[in-house]
Amino acid sequence: MTKGYARFITVLFCLFLGGLMVWQAILPDRERSDVENRTLAQMPELTVSGVLDGTYMEALEEYVQDQFPLRDGWTGMKARAEQLLGKQLFNNVYLCGDTLISKVDAPEDDLDQKNLSYVGKLSENAGIPVYLGLIPSAAEIWADKLPAGAQNWDQVSFLQQAAGLGVPMVDFAGVLTEHAGEEIFYRTDHHWTSLGAYYGYTALMEALGRADDIIPLDAFDPETVTTDFNGTLYSQSGIHWLTPDTMEFYVPEEGLSVTSWRTGEAEAASLYDRSYLAKKDKYSAFLGGNQPLCVIRNENAAGQGNVLVIRDSYSDSLAPFLSQSFEEVHLMDTRYYHMSLAQYAAENGIDEIVVLFSIPNFITEKSLVFLGQ
Numbered sequence: 001m002t003k004g005y006a007r008f009i010t011v012l013f014c015l016f017l018g019g020l021m022v023w024q025a026i027l028p029d030r031e032r033s034d035v036e037n038r039t040l041a042q043m044p045e046l047t048v049s050g051v052l053d054g055t056y057m058e059a060l061e062e063y064v065q066d067q068f069p070l071r072d073g074w075t076g077m078k079a080r081a082e083q084l085l086g087k088q089l090f091n092n093v094y095l096c097g098d099t100l101i102s103k104v105d106a107p108e109d110d111l112d113q114k115n116l117s118y119v120g121k122l123s124e125n126a127g128i129p130v131y132l133g134l135i136p137s138a139a140e141i142w143a144d145k146l147p148a149g150a151q152n153w154d155q156v157s158f159l160q161q162a163a164g165l166g167v168p169m170v171d172f173a174g175v176l177t178e179h180a181g182e183e184i185f186y187r188t189d190h191h192w193t194s195l196g197a198y199y200g201y202t203a204l205m206e207a208l209g210r211a212d213d214i215i216p217l218d219a220f221d222p223e224t225v226t227t228d229f230n231g232t233l234y235s236q237s238g239i240h241w242l243t244p245d246t247m248e249f250y251v252p253e254e255g256l257s258v259t260s261w262r263t264g265e266a267e268a269a270s271l272y273d274r275s276y277l278a279k280k281d282k283y284s285a286f287l288g289g290n291q292p293l294c295v296i297r298n299e300n301a302a303g304q305g306n307v308l309v310i311r312d313s314y315s316d317s318l319a320p321f322l323s324q325s326f327e328e329v330h331l332m333d334t335r336y337y338h339m340s341l342a343q344y345a346a347e348n349g350i351d352e353i354v355v356l357f358s359i360p361n362f363i364t365e366k367s368l369v370f371l372g373q
Contacts (some may be wrong), residue, residue, distance in 0.1 A: 088147040095238035098356075099187040100233035100242070101138045103267060104153040107363035112158060114369075115362055116165050119355050121168045121372035125342045126353055131207055132358040133170035134162055134190070135200065135314055138185040141176045155359045168207060168355070170266035175203040186189040187247045189231020190360075193284055194222065194248045194317055201321035210351060213304075214324050220250040225274070227283045247282060251320035255300045262292040269294065271320055286316035296322075296329040303327065305351040310341070310371065312361040334367040341371065 037207040044056055051057070088094055094101045139146065140155040156173070163169055175191075176184055176199060184196030192200065198217060205214045229245040253271045260269035273288035287294055296319060298304075306328040309315050315331055322329045330348065332341070345353060357365065 015323055021364055056291075081245050083225045088150070090237040090239055093239070094139075094146055094150055095232050095237070095239055096142075096147065099138075099142070099265050100237055100238075100239060101142060101146060102190050102233055102360070103151065104137060104139050104155065104360050106153045111366065112363040113161075115365065116162055118368045118371040119167055122341060122353070122355070125372075126345060128341060128345055128350060129352045130167055130219055131170055131204075131352065131354045132162060132165070132167045133172055133200075133204060133207070133354055134159060134362055135172045135356070136176060137190065137358055137360050141180050142174070142185065158359060159361070164172045165214040170204050170207040170356070172200055172203050186229065188234040188242055188245050189229065189233070189283060190233055190358075191314060191317065193245075194250050194320075197314070197317040198250065198321055199326075200314075200318050202284070204318075204322070204354065204356075205325060208307075210325070215321070216326055222248040222250050225249050225272075225285070226277050228281070231283060235280075247277075247285070249320070251306055251324060255298055257297045257299070258287070258324055259295045259297075260288065260291050261290045262288075262294075269298065271323070283316075287319060288332070289313075289316070290333060290335075292333055294319075295329045298323050301325065306330065306349050308332060308341070308345055308348075308353045309348045310353065310355045310357075311359045312365070313355050314358050314361075318356070334365075334370045338367075338370050338373075340373050342373075 002309060021185050048057060050341050081355075092103045094103060094106070119130070119132055127183065136155045136159070139152050143152070146152065159173055160171075176196065179199050182195060183193055183198060185204065198220075204213050205211060225247055227244065227246045229247045231245060232304065234240065234242070249272055256268040256271055258271055268342070271287065272285050274285060276282055276285040276312055278287070284290075290313065301324065304325060304327050306329040307322065307326050309319070309322070309332070311331045318332055318341075319329055328348075330344075332344070341353065344350070355371065362368075
């Protein structure tokens, strides 16, 4: 390589970097990345203390990375290049052919055991039956799809430990394994699909002793509401070339009234918030996403009981099926609701409580300490 050519390449590279810097300075800062589904860092405030302790430079570096021009495209190109080099794990997400599966890491600080103990305390204090429903993730049910030698925490062993608690269990693992050949999890998102949630509904009804009340699958007429769902694993992994997921609603809203306490006050809501179907976070179309408390009442199911579900987001797509078999379905999130659950159950005529979480969420959720109050 001649010196002239080397200088040309050097100048060209400097112009490229300089152009990106100018471009970044001209472009307005973005508040959020829809592709990554997260808030982006903003320009940090320059302070003497921040410079001296290094926090300013750390924040500035994060700002530059987040606001880099065409960031969404670069992250996708990076993932594609890493795939060509043989990489299979992308930001804790395995690429398994046309499917993304989140790796499940071992819990820290014995949080899994602590959370089991909180469930036990709730069972002792509630005065009504309490059930524990732990949903294995796709990493367990679809373990055969994982790359050879893929590291993954043993969820089945944890279920065996949970069974020793003495609290009646919902056999989600059994029903999901039975239907593992079907589309029970999204390919680009960590949640179960509406079909997977239906099978979860059947397992829960059986655990509650109401197998005869299960509504058969062919009684529903699924509505395809989008074929363009790119979920959490799409955002987390940087794998942006898979075919988007299809999302379906199975349960009609007729005869249902939904009340939400998003702001601490009762507000009319709906079983489906279709405005989310035009956004990145399409899964939040189920009940409108996370909230402290939501109550679904079915005027056509009078006398069929009231159930309280201590929820994570898996419950949002399960709730429509439950609404067909209960007069009232109460969904409570312990991240936002910190009052006594036993008192709530007594005041609202609850017949049974179900602590219902995906296993990855259960072993990492710190708010379950409020179950023991």
